[in-house]
Amino acid sequence: MCGCPVAPTLSPFRPIPGGPSPDPLHGSFRSPLNRARAESAAQHAQQLLEDEALTRLLTTPRAPTRDTVPRAREVFVNRNLRMSGVELIGFDMDYTLAIYHMRRLEQLSFDMTLAKLISEYHYPPLVGNLLYDHHFVMRGLAVDRLNGNILKMDRFGHVGRAYHGLRPLKSEVQRELYRNKRVRLRNPQFAWNDTLFALPETCLFAGIIELLESLGQSVDYGKLYDDIREAIDAVHRDNSLKREVRKDLGRYVFLDPELGPALHKLRSGGKRLFLLTNSAWDYTDAVMKYLLDGQLPEYPSWRNYFDVVVTAAGKPGFFTDARPFLELDTSTEEGRSVGEATSLDRGKAYSGGNLARFEELTGYRGENILYVGDHIYGDILKSKKSSLWRTCMVVQEIEDEITYTATRREEIGTLTQMEILRERLDDEVNHHKTLLNLMERRLEREPLTPEERESVEEQRRQLKAELDKMRRALKDATGIADTLEEDVEEGFNPYWGLLFKEGNENSRFGYQVEQYACLYTSRVSNFLHHSPMQYYRSPRDQMPHEQAGALSARLSPMGGEGPPKGAGKD
Numbered sequence: 001m002c003g004c005p006v007a008p009t010l011s012p013f014r015p016i017p018g019g020p021s022p023d024p025l026h027g028s029f030r031s032p033l034n035r036a037r038a039e040s041a042a043q044h045a046q047q048l049l050e051d052e053a054l055t056r057l058l059t060t061p062r063a064p065t066r067d068t069v070p071r072a073r074e075v076f077v078n079r080n081l082r083m084s085g086v087e088l089i090g091f092d093m094d095y096t097l098a099i100y101h102m103r104r105l106e107q108l109s110f111d112m113t114l115a116k117l118i119s120e121y122h123y124p125p126l127v128g129n130l131l132y133d134h135h136f137v138m139r140g141l142a143v144d145r146l147n148g149n150i151l152k153m154d155r156f157g158h159v160g161r162a163y164h165g166l167r168p169l170k171s172e173v174q175r176e177l178y179r180n181k182r183v184r185l186r187n188p189q190f191a192w193n194d195t196l197f198a199l200p201e202t203c204l205f206a207g208i209i210e211l212l213e214s215l216g217q218s219v220d221y222g223k224l225y226d227d228i229r230e231a232i233d234a235v236h237r238d239n240s241l242k243r244e245v246r247k248d249l250g251r252y253v254f255l256d257p258e259l260g261p262a263l264h265k266l267r268s269g270g271k272r273l274f275l276l277t278n279s280a281w282d283y284t285d286a287v288m289k290y291l292l293d294g295q296l297p298e299y300p301s302w303r304n305y306f307d308v309v310v311t312a313a314g315k316p317g318f319f320t321d322a323r324p325f326l327e328l329d330t331s332t333e334e335g336r337s338v339g340e341a342t343s344l345d346r347g348k349a350y351s352g353g354n355l356a357r358f359e360e361l362t363g364y365r366g367e368n369i370l371y372v373g374d375h376i377y378g379d380i381l382k383s384k385k386s387s388l389w390r391t392c393m394v395v396q397e398i399e400d401e402i403t404y405t406a407t408r409r410e411e412i413g414t415l416t417q418m419e420i421l422r423e424r425l426d427d428e429v430n431h432h433k434t435l436l437n438l439m440e441r442r443l444e445r446e447p448l449t450p451e452e453r454e455s456v457e458e459q460r461r462q463l464k465a466e467l468d469k470m471r472r473a474l475k476d477a478t479g480i481a482d483t484l485e486e487d488v489e490e491g492f493n494p495y496w497g498l499l500f501k502e503g504n505e506n507s508r509f510g511y512q513v514e515q516y517a518c519l520y521t522s523r524v525s526n527f528l529h530h531s532p533m534q535y536y537r538s539p540r541d542q543m544p545h546e547q548a549g550a551l552s553a554r555l556s557p558m559g560g561e562g563p564p565k566g567a568g569k570d
């Protein structure tokens with residue numbers, strides 16, 4: 001007899017050959033468990049769920065308190081974060097502690113960059129007539145430097161929307177250029193616009209292309225993009241923009257009366273705070289004075305809130321390079337350096353520095369540090385990759401997006417229903433088609449009596465009528481879903497739709513926020529409404545096959561073609 005093992009065969013009917021007993025083939029669900037312990041836990045769970053007094057406590061509507069905050073000002077959680085383990089909290093300044101009036105600052109930056117392009121880069125004076133369109137910009141857009149297009153991608157890097165100049169790219173061109181291509185941001189062909197300071201660049205890029213091409217001129221897109229980038233960077237680097245902002249801080253920076261109390265609350269919870277900004281000392285001092293000086297009697301100066309103040313930090317280089325900390329003489333406005341620092345002391349201010357030395361000098365490291373910033377690359381991604389610092393991203397645009405989507409709740413609900421309906425219809429249409437095929441084959445091949453034939457014919461007619469009805473409904477549901485989706489998205493931004501979504505998927509920007517930030521929120525003062533010891537818990541992560549209602553891949557209401565991932569979790 002041959003001693004060869006019998007070749008195993010996959011059964012079409014059982015999920016796992018061999019079934020749950022005697023042994024699983026792939027899993028380890030038969031590993032020894034303490035059944036008694038698990039059963040008692042399950043019973044205990046039942047008691048907890050049936051505890052009437054507890055249910056009453058949890059379902060009684062809360063009376064409004066000082067701490068009732070709108071959803072738009074919540075702190076959202078991607079990864080669990082236990083604040084009791086955080087000892088040191090750092091803050092970026094621009095767009096983090098200091099929330100800028102985006103439109104006004106963008107307009108200023110647009111005007112100054114345009115003036116520079118004409119005077120120093122010799123662009124025709126005609127481009128000076130371009131108007132800034134606040135709607136045309138959004139964080140997370142990419143510029144295709146080769147083809148002169150602006151793109152919005154979903155989380156997979158697939159292009160959902162594209163503009164050339166101020167016009168949507170023709171769909172056949174979009175398909176040809178990007179259909180089978182993922183936009184990889186490492187590819188120098190693409191430039192990723194992820195800082196709020198650089199937002200006007202997409203509007204300048206598109207506006208200049210639109211203008212020059214309408215005059216019949218050809219445009220070197222790569223050079224145009226580089227010129228704009230350089231000019232916009234120069235406006236920031238040579239301080240000309242910040243000089244203007246400083247002249248009228250009240251015009252450009254929002255005062256947040258809850259900022260001081262929020263920082264105070266964190267300090268009262270035993271946290272030490274630090275400031276880590278790329279802005280130079282003179283500008284930092286001016287903005288921070290404006291934001292915080294005298295807001296609370298216990299803190300006459302903004303510097304009283306912070307144990308360490310680091311300016312001109314050069315992030316993201318701060319997280320990877322080895323620049324020394326320089327101590328600054330803050331008795332003069334410009335804060336000249338007085339030499340390398342050997343300690344980081346309260347009441348003093350520094351510039352430069354690096355991550356390793358920071359941890360060495362403060363004595364705090366890794367997970368005991370939470371850093372709050374607004375720049376996905378410079379503040380969040382780099383700190384995450386180079387250290388174990390926990391991160392919170394400030395995304396001021398969330399307030400608009402949540403407020404807006406709340407006003408469209410009804411349409412979004414209908415859209416979700418239509419998407420689920422579409423998926424069910426798709427599934428049922430396929431099922432009906434299979435049955436019809438079977439019947440047709442029977443009619444063709446099997447010897448049937450006239451009565452049998454008549455009965456099968458009748459069933460076939462009925463199936464055919466049902467199939468037609470469902471096909472019409474599928475077409476209707478698809479049309480309704482497309483219209484509602486377009487309407488909801490374009491109501492938020494006529495060019496680019498929602499910031500965090502691209503179609504059914506998260507946008508590339510939303511994906512990055514989810515990937516790299518432990519927490520995200522619209523402003524620092526949102527921490528005022530939470531305990532400094534809060535345990536921020538993320539919703540349990542579920543893959544599509546785990547999600548509620550996912551009876552099978554075909555019927556899952558949550559698949560890639562279904563409603564947004566977070567739908568129904570509200």
Ligand SMILES: [Mg+2]
Nearest residue numbers: 092094095374
């Ligand atoms: Mg910033």
